[in-house]
Amino acid sequence: MKIAMTEYLRINTENEKWECRVCDHEIASARGNYKEGLLVYDRDPTEIHPPIIDPEKYRFTFSPDPEWVRILEFCCPHCGTQVETEYAVPGHPPLYDMEVDLDALKAQWAARGEAAIPYAGPAVVREDGHGH
Amino acid sequence: MNDMSNSGRGKLPSAEDMALIKKFLNDTTLFLGPDPEIMQNHDLMPRSADEEAAIANASDAHTIAKIRDRIQSGCDEGYEMVEQMGAAPGAKWGDVITGVYSASGDLAIASAGGVLIFSALVHHPIKFIIKNWMNDPTVGVREGDGFIHNDSRYGNVHNTDQSMILPIFHKGRLVCWVASTVHEGENGAIEPGGMPSMAESPSDEGLKMSPFKVVENYQIKRDILTFLQNSVREPKLQYEDMKVKLFACLRIKQRIEETLNTDGPDALVSTLRLTMENVRAEVKRRISEWPDMTVRTYIIQDSTLRENCVVKINCKLTKTGDRLIFDFRGSAPEFTNRATNTIVAGLKGMLAQVFLCYVWPDLPRGQAAFAPIEVITDPHSIVNCSYDAPNSQSLMSIFTGFTAGQHAVAKFLYSCPEKFTKVHAPTFNMINTFIWGGVSQHGETLGNLCADLNGMGAGATVDRDGEHALAPIFATMADIGEQELNEEEVPFLQLVSKKMTRDAVAPGKYRGGQGYTMMVATKDSEQWGFMTTAQGAKIPPLQGLFGGYACGTYPLSKVQGVDVYDVLMNTPEKFKHSIEEIMNEQPFEGASYTTHHMGMGFEISKRGELFMISQGAGAGYGDLLERDPKGVIKDIEEGLMSPAVAARLYKVVFDPETLAIDEAATEAARAAERKARIARSKPYSEFVKAWSKPTPPAHLPYFGAWGDDVSVLYMGSPQKTREAATPRPNYMTHPKDVRIAELEARLAALGAMGGEKQ
Ligand SMILES: [Zn+2]
Numbered sequence: 001m002k003i004a005m006t007e008y009l010r011i012n013t014e015n016e017k018w019e020c021r022v023c024d025h026e027i028a029s030a031r032g033n034y035k036e037g038l039l040v041y042d043r044d045p046t047e048i049h050p051p052i053i054d055p056e057k058y059r060f061t062f063s064p065d066p067e068w069v070r071i072l073e074f075c076c077p078h079c080g081t082q083v084e085t086e087y088a089v090p091g092h093p094p095l096y097d098m099e100v101d102l103d104a105l106k107a108q109w110a111a112r113g114e115a116a117i118p119y120a121g122p123a124v125v126r127e128d129g130h131g132h
Numbered sequence: 133m134n135d136m137s138n139s140g141r142g143k144l145p146s147a148e149d150m151a152l153i154k155k156f157l158n159d160t161t162l163f164l165g166p167d168p169e170i171m172q173n174h175d176l177m178p179r180s181a182d183e184e185a186a187i188a189n190a191s192d193a194h195t196i197a198k199i200r201d202r203i204q205s206g207c208d209e210g211y212e213m214v215e216q217m218g219a220a221p222g223a224k225w226g227d228v229i230t231g232v233y234s235a236s237g238d239l240a241i242a243s244a245g246g247v248l249i250f251s252a253l254v255h256h257p258i259k260f261i262i263k264n265w266m267n268d269p270t271v272g273v274r275e276g277d278g279f280i281h282n283d284s285r286y287g288n289v290h291n292t293d294q295s296m297i298l299p300i301f302h303k304g305r306l307v308c309w310v311a312s313t314v315h316e317g318e319n320g321a322i323e324p325g326g327m328p329s330m331a332e333s334p335s336d337e338g339l340k341m342s343p344f345k346v347v348e349n350y351q352i353k354r355d356i357l358t359f360l361q362n363s364v365r366e367p368k369l370q371y372e373d374m375k376v377k378l379f380a381c382l383r384i385k386q387r388i389e390e391t392l393n394t395d396g397p398d399a400l401v402s403t404l405r406l407t408m409e410n411v412r413a414e415v416k417r418r419i420s421e422w423p424d425m426t427v428r429t430y431i432i433q434d435s436t437l438r439e440n441c442v443v444k445i446n447c448k449l450t451k452t453g454d455r456l457i458f459d460f461r462g463s464a465p466e467f468t469n470r471a472t473n474t475i476v477a478g479l480k481g482m483l484a485q486v487f488l489c490y491v492w493p494d495l496p497r498g499q500a501a502f503a504p505i506e507v508i509t510d511p512h513s514i515v516n517c518s519y520d521a522p523n524s525q526s527l528m529s530i531f532t533g534f535t536a537g538q539h540a541v542a543k544f545l546y547s548c549p550e551k552f553t554k555v556h557a558p559t560f561n562m563i564n565t566f567i568w569g570g571v572s573q574h575g576e577t578l579g580n581l582c583a584d585l586n587g588m589g590a591g592a593t594v595d596r597d598g599e600h601a602l603a604p605i606f607a608t609m610a611d612i613g614e615q616e617l618n619e620e621e622v623p624f625l626q627l628v629s630k631k632m633t634r635d636a637v638a639p640g641k642y643r644g645g646q647g648y649t650m651m652v653a654t655k656d657s658e659q660w661g662f663m664t665t666a667q668g669a670k671i672p673p674l675q676g677l678f679g680g681y682a683c684g685t686y687p688l689s690k691v692q693g694v695d696v697y698d699v700l701m702n703t704p705e706k707f708k709h710s711i712e713e714i715m716n717e718q719p720f721e722g723a724s725y726t727t728h729h730m731g732m733g734f735e736i737s738k739r740g741e742l743f744m745i746s747q748g749a750g751a752g753y754g755d756l757l758e759r760d761p762k763g764v765i766k767d768i769e770e771g772l773m774s775p776a777v778a779a780r781l782y783k784v785v786f787d788p789e790t791l792a793i794d795e796a797a798t799e800a801a802r803a804a805e806r807k808a809r810i811a812r813s814k815p816y817s818e819f820v821k822a823w824s825k826p827t828p829p830a831h832l833p834y835f836g837a838w839g840d841d842v843s844v845l846y847m848g849s850p851q852k853t854r855e856a857a858t859p860r861p862n863y864m865t866h867p868k869d870v871r872i873a874e875l876e877a878r879l880a881a882l883g884a885m886g887g888e889k890q
Contacts, residue, residue: 005547007678007754039813042823049684050777052635053715060687060727062636065670068434068442068832075813080806082679082755087672089442089832091825093839095428098543104424118547120594121554
């Protein structure tokens with residue numbers, strides 16, 4: 001069974017792997033940290049959040065301070081999809097962010113049955129009222 | 133032998149002796165401080181014998197639903213009264229809650245609108261009253277009484293919020309309590325507006341009302357009122373809003389009495405109890421649908437509002453079966469002389485918002501929704517501060533704690549088939565607004581804030597962009613007051629407002645909702661000033677979701693040495709409507725243009741000087757290369773992004789004149805960027821070898837645990853630590869002293885100290 005865990009990651013309960021939902025690449029063991037199977041880039045945050053006021057003139061510019069924070073960009077080694085970002089203090093070990101109890105997950109989904117696509121949640125629909 | 137050497141094998145006092153000792157201790161208590169037994173517990177009180185009997189008597193589901201709806205509309209009616217009649221700006225935009233509490237003090241039903249964070253807090257002061265004043269012959273709890281409260285240490289967000297609490301009796305039997313809470317603002321602290329960031333101890337935080345009786349026979353006691361009025365900068369508002377809260381409570385009381393007359397007290401007591409028990413059970417059922425998992429995240433506060441530093445809010449969220457545990461251990465230690473600490477109940481109140489506002493908005497509003505969820509913290513930490521720590525800027529830790537929770541919860545919800553809202557990236561979490569105070573054009577002393585803190589941008593969802601400037605995270609149902617009405621009472625204008633700040637973006641497949649620019653300038657008073665109390669000028673206070681980015685950072689810009697009202701009168705063409713243009717073009721000759729972090733202490737402003745800030749964006753969702761190019765162009769057309777930034781980030785190729793999209797070139801540019809990503813990135817194991825360091829960097833004043841080891845908390849440098857479980861003082865030096873020392877060192881190096889005696 002394949003269980004969509006995030007926008008780009010699923011767990012395959014048969015081979016017990018984290019897989020890429022975009023390209024089906026096998027990323028890492030589902031009993032461990034999916035990040036171990038991804039590529040990482042240390043992004044200067046000023047490239048994503050550009051200065052709005054002149055950095056030559058001002059101390060604060062709407063850009064994060066690249067000596068205080070970095071963006072770790074994690075991507076799929078096969079298709080290059082950006083699976084996760086982590087705003088990190090320089091040198092802070094990346095987080096093991098989703099530590100799944102795989103056996104519990106299997107049991108929970110065995111009772112549910114596989115879902116083709118995850119439910120996006122209820123839509124807010126406009127009610128135009130009662131008309132004649 | 134003393135009792136310290138007694139290893140537990142000695143003779144213990146008998147039960148009778150223990151009762152005597154307890155009575156002696158109770159009778160001779162010199163000070164009734166906040167009670168840890170009350171303050172550390174957010175779960176429902178056990179079913180009382182009275183409730184048990186009531187449920188046995190009346191538990192028909194239809195009757196209970198009917199009564200619940202009546203009480204709910206009574207609460208909403210009380211809420212409307214406070215919102216419409218309240219004098220505080222907070223009241224006008226809904227920084228209010230009203231509710232009905234069980235006889236044991238649990239909040240059973242709260243108003244649908246307003247600030248739900250109170251829903252997890254006001255039960256603490258009621259429980260204090262029950263425990264300490266009910267049977268105290270010098271106080272007592274009688275029909276017609278009303279109690280006032282604001283001291284956060286007895287259960288509150290911060291001391292700006294005041295509650296009015298009334299016991300409701302039926303034929304002599306206490307059946308429930310009603311309370312009304314408003315963000316009043318002024319409380320006589322060292323800065324106006326009630327939320328001083330300059331407070332270095334609780335003694336700087338102004339009026340501190342532990343719960344006490346201020347109403348008898350439904351009348352406010354004038355002698356106590358006068359004392360309270362003398363303790364704050366807005367004496368008239370103090371009286372007006374005490375009356376408003378009292379009358380809102382009386383209206384709810386009237387609705388309760390109507391129910392008592394038609395259905396009797398047992399039906400009411402049973403309704404309150406079963407509503408809470410049912411919600412609590414439903415929450416446990418919903419949690420059990422989530423995957424069993426541990427999610428880790430952290431949010432960084434980049435200042436104490438006095439100085440920039442790196443303050444970690446660490447969050448590990450574990451779900452097992454129907455248990456959900458927020459573990460905030462490893463968060464920064466409490467600051468002994470900075471105001472950004474929070475009591476743990478404040479953090480819990482805000483975590484309750486994650487669920488009541490963003491995950492399960494269908495649940496009846498009250499205390500029960502968060503009751504079964506567990507929270508762990510280090511003692512004397514920034515999210516569980518001690519009695520002696522200032523906490524007037526607790527919102528900083530409450531909001532970043534909220535975001536950590538919101539970010540972690542999203543990772544549980546994605547795979548869960550049962551959803552009540554869409555999975556979404558974190559909402560912007562900082563109150564980027566102006567707090568103001570001084571003497572108005574009408575000679576009134578005022579101190580409060582602009583309701584624009586309402587303008588927090590929403591996070592993107594699984595299938596939609598975040599909405600701009602949507603709502604405050606702590607009150608999704610809040611209104612916004614009319615700025616024009618406000619301007620009749622205060623001596624300043626918002627010269628620019630509600631204009632989106634271009635390029636302050638949170639990119640993603642779906643982008644975060646953006647925030648708007650605010651420019652204020654004093655006009656009609658020589659005794660008027662502003663302060664700002666937000667973090668996030670150096671480090672974004674959010675995380676993105678599933679490959680999306682957080683927001684950027686937001687500074688304070690000032691233009692001084694100019695009177696923009698003269699400029700507008702004489703050379704209006706010089707005035708510009710964006711921070712970008714004013715700061716980059718510097719159109720006013722002779723003026724000074726400076727930038728600052730968002731923790732500006734109260735500063736008196738001169739006529740026509742500009743103070744400029746921006747609301748923040750909610751976080752983005754998903755890989756930005758998947759964003760529909762049409763959405764990118766729409767953002768350009770709407771002034772949210774400049775064409776250059778849009779093209780560079782999103783790799784959309786378009787005609788600069790017509791903005792027509794070149795689909796094929798866009799496809800190719802995006803494919804090339806995916807390849808470039810793979811080329812420039814490193815495999816995880818190789819990356820962490822070079823990246824990960826055993827301690828925080830020496831160049832950063834870092835507070836909190838580092839990496840996975842949460843047993844040690846850093847306190848500003850790699851050398852200074854404390855054991856997480858063992859509190860230690862954590863003092864910060866006055867920023868001016870830091871600056872003086874820097875400058876003196878430079879003078880000394882130049883030999884320019886002039887032989888000054890030391
Ligand atoms: Zn892939």
